[in-house]
Amino acid sequence: DSDDISPVNLTADHLLDGLLTAEFSYRSCRSRYEFGSYHKNSSHKPSPYLLSKLRKQEALQKRCGPGTPAYKNALRRLQSSDGAATGVEDGDCRYLVNISFRGLGNRMIAVASAFLYAVLTERVLLVHWGKQDAADVFCEPFPGATWLLPRASGKRSPLRNLDDYGGESKESLGNMLQSGGAVVVSADGNVSWASPRRPPAYVYLHLSGGYGFHDKLFYCGAHQRLLRGVPWLLMRTDSYLVPGLFLTPPFVGELEAMFPEKDAAFHHLGRYLFHPSNAVWRAVTNYHRANLAGAAGRRVVGIQIRVFDKKQPPQLVLDQLLSCVRNEKLLPGIAASNDDAVLVTSLSSWYYERIAAEYGGGVAGGGVHQPSHEGKQRWGDASHDVKALSEMYLLSTCDVLVTSGFSTFGYVAQGLAGRRPWVMARPSPWEEWTEGQAAPEPPCRRALSVEPCFHSPSYYDCAAGRDVELDRVRPYIRRCVDVSWGIQLV
Ligand code: GDP
Numbered sequence: 001d002s003d004d005i006s007p008v009n010l011t012a013d014h015l016l017d018g019l020l021t022a023e024f025s026y027r028s029c030r031s032r033y034e035f036g037s038y039h040k041n042s043s044h045k046p047s048p049y050l051l052s053k054l055r056k057q058e059a060l061q062k063r064c065g066p067g068t069p070a071y072k073n074a075l076r077r078l079q080s081s082d083g084a085a086t087g088v089e090d091g092d093c094r095y096l097v098n099i100s101f102r103g104l105g106n107r108m109i110a111v112a113s114a115f116l117y118a119v120l121t122e123r124v125l126l127v128h129w130g131k132q133d134a135a136d137v138f139c140e141p142f143p144g145a146t147w148l149l150p151r152a153s154g155k156r157s158p159l160r161n162l163d164d165y166g167g168e169s170k171e172s173l174g175n176m177l178q179s180g181g182a183v184v185v186s187a188d189g190n191v192s193w194a195s196p197r198r199p200p201a202y203v204y205l206h207l208s209g210g211y212g213f214h215d216k217l218f219y220c221g222a223h224q225r226l227l228r229g230v231p232w233l234l235m236r237t238d239s240y241l242v243p244g245l246f247l248t249p250p251f252v253g254e255l256e257a258m259f260p261e262k263d264a265a266f267h268h269l270g271r272y273l274f275h276p277s278n279a280v281w282r283a284v285t286n287y288h289r290a291n292l293a294g295a296a297g298r299r300v301v302g303i304q305i306r307v308f309d310k311k312q313p314p315q316l317v318l319d320q321l322l323s324c325v326r327n328e329k330l331l332p333g334i335a336a337s338n339d340d341a342v343l344v345t346s347l348s349s350w351y352y353e354r355i356a357a358e359y360g361g362g363v364a365g366g367g368v369h370q371p372s373h374e375g376k377q378r379w380g381d382a383s384h385d386v387k388a389l390s391e392m393y394l395l396s397t398c399d400v401l402v403t404s405g406f407s408t409f410g411y412v413a414q415g416l417a418g419r420r421p422w423v424m425a426r427p428s429p430w431e432e433w434t435e436g437q438a439a440p441e442p443p444c445r446r447a448l449s450v451e452p453c454f455h456s457p458s459y460y461d462c463a464a465g466r467d468v469e470l471d472r473v474r475p476y477i478r479r480c481v482d483v484s485w486g487i488q489l490v
Helices: 030-038 048-064 069-079 081-085 104-121 173-179 215-219 221-227 249-258 262-273 278-292 314-327 350-359 382-396 408-417
Strands: 095-099 124-128 183-185 191-193 202-206 232-236 300-305 341-346 400-404 422-424 444-446 477-479 487-489
Touching (some): 030 278, 048 069, 048 104, 048 124, 048 249, 095 104, 104 124, 104 249, 104 262, 104 408, 173 202, 173 215, 173 221, 191 221, 215 221, 221 249, 262 408, 278 341, 278 382, 300 350, 300 382, 314 350, 314 400, 314 422, 314 444, 341 350, 341 382, 382 408, 400 408
Parallel strands (some): 095 124, 300 341, 300 400, 400 422
Antiparallel strands (some): 183 191, 422 444, 477 487
16 A cells, blocks of 8 residues: 555655655655556656756755745845845845635646746745635645745735735836836837836736736746846736746747646646645545545546536536537446446536436446535635545546536646546526527537646737737647637647
């Protein structure tokens, strides 16, 4: 059993081909060492260059993270009024604070994006999880360092009310650019700090859906050079920004070297960063053992149903799902091998009951299972989050995935699994729905890759000074099957 894994008999499988190091004790975070045995067939191997960047980042987090003299120093400069005039010097530590919001799926794709940006810009990543506590659901990812932003002590600290930053904040890059005073744009498009020709002590990056033209200049090379000298960046996002980083000129070369397989970026970042806490992992493994594990050769089909519009008739969503699994022959295969099982995740139990009536009792010999039905999404509730995270991980162990388009919950599951799901198109909003309307046609499509979709890319090409068709810029960036204005790495 996996109970006897100790750092002596660890294999490449346990450490995900070098993504992870053996610097944590088994007891402190069992999922670090057990994830691999539930996800045996990942065909994606991390590149040696990615591994070297991860080890470098770990060293940075250790040298500069909370509790170090460097951190104390950087914090003092941030909180003192003269911080603004000092800028950064060689060897100084620079920081990226990720301000998380929304559901767990959104938070995870956002943290993965922030982490990659931190690696690219040699900054220490610190996570602000909001009212909830990230430590309830995740282990620390970096050896000998914490990724959790300590509570701010100083009354005037810019880190004090992080949840209050938004599109209106005057410290945002977008507002600084728009109001003019702080930044000078030269004739050749170069941007620099106006006065006193030194960067401010911190800049807020507003990168959540619905952000404006000036916020989106974040994806320009000139603006990235401008940000380089800022000691603290505060970033608020709920999105998967990685495809946007692949469109930001100064990062392209590094990213292409780190990810020779572009379509495995989240697969690697997610498996590197996220390790369910022992409480979550116990829920995952107990449920898996009792309901999903079967004879070798059993297939488990995972179905994730996420309904965004409360007024959506459930029957319509069910019809869409059933026609998807029939068209794509995802469930009939089950009749042939009678040990197969179905895992349903949804906030509601209604779909599970209908699917169990259709496919339970004999057709799927392994049964139809739903771990929980929470009714509605809840905020700041640890036991709710434990269920949500454990269901994402249970879905990620499935052999076949059917997901609901637009849902970041599904994106995380498919990304961790490294499996391309069949994605159900989001039905049209209830207001546009007409009596007798059929389910969307086709009811589902195969995702182009296992990558999450970036829902709010910038179409603006900074060098050209105009909008472009993003799916024509690089061969590995396409529009998503579920969100027509979104882009995805393939
Ligand atoms: P998204 O809204 O679908 O993009 O995904 P998020 O994870 O960001 O937010 C949805 C939240 O609703 C989750 O984090 C859960 O708290 C809850 N939720 C949605 N679907 C499910 C589900 O199938 N199972 C459980 N346990 N929770 C869910």
